[in-house]
Amino acid sequence: xxxxxxxxxxxxxxxxxxxxxxxxxxxxxxxxxxxxxxxxxxxxxxxxxxxxxxxxxxxxxxxxxxxxxxxxxxxxxxxxxxxxxxxxxxxxxxxxxxxxxxxxxxx
Numbered sequence: 653x654x655x656x657x658x659x660x661x662x663x664x665x666x667x668x669x670x671x672x673x674x675x676x677x678x679x680x681x682x683x684x685x686x687x688x689x690x691x692x693x694x695x696x697x698x699x700x701x702x703x704x705x706x707x708x709x710x711x712x713x714x715x716x717x718x719x720x721x722x723x724x725x726x727x728x729x730x731x732x733x734x735x736x737x738x739x740x741x742x743x744x745x746x747x748x749x750x751x752x753x754x755x756x757x758x759x
Contacts, residue, residue, distance in 0.1 A: 655695055656709040661717040664710065669736040671706060674759040678709040679719060679729040686745035687728045693748050705732075705759035732758040 656678065659667045668675045678694055680687040698707035712719040712727060722731060722738065732740040732755065742754045 656691070656698060656707055659708045659710050659715075659718075661715045664715075664718045667708065668733050671733070673704065673706060674732055674734040674739075675706045675708060676755070676759075677731050677733065678707070679712050679722075679724045679727060679731065680709050681712050681727050684727040690728060690745045690751075693751070697748070697751075701759065734758065 659677065668677055676694075678687070678690075680691075694707055694709075698705075701707070710718060712724060724731075726743050728743075728745060730742040730751070731738050740755065740758045742751065746754070
């Protein structure tokens with residue numbers, strides 16, 4: 653199992669908006685217990701869908717510009733971007749099955 657690569661305010665446009673495949677961004681924070689709870693599941697998911705969906709994380713405290721640009725107020729917020737646009741937003745921790753159901757059709 654891997655850890656998720658991080659994106660920042662400086663790398664978000666290239667890594668997420670400019671990606672040729674869908675990207676799932678976990679907006680997270682070190683102080684967020686639900687974020688820590690779903691982190692292993694997201695890392696496992698990232699390994700399983702590699703090549704179809706890129707999964708990254710963005711620390712909301714260290715990257716306020718991107719956080720504000722997408723009006724992220726609660727952590728974790730999971731947002732799928734495709735062709736430079738957000739296409740699905742999921743707020744809060746959830747089970748793997750529910751997350752897969754919520755993401756169906758986005759990658």
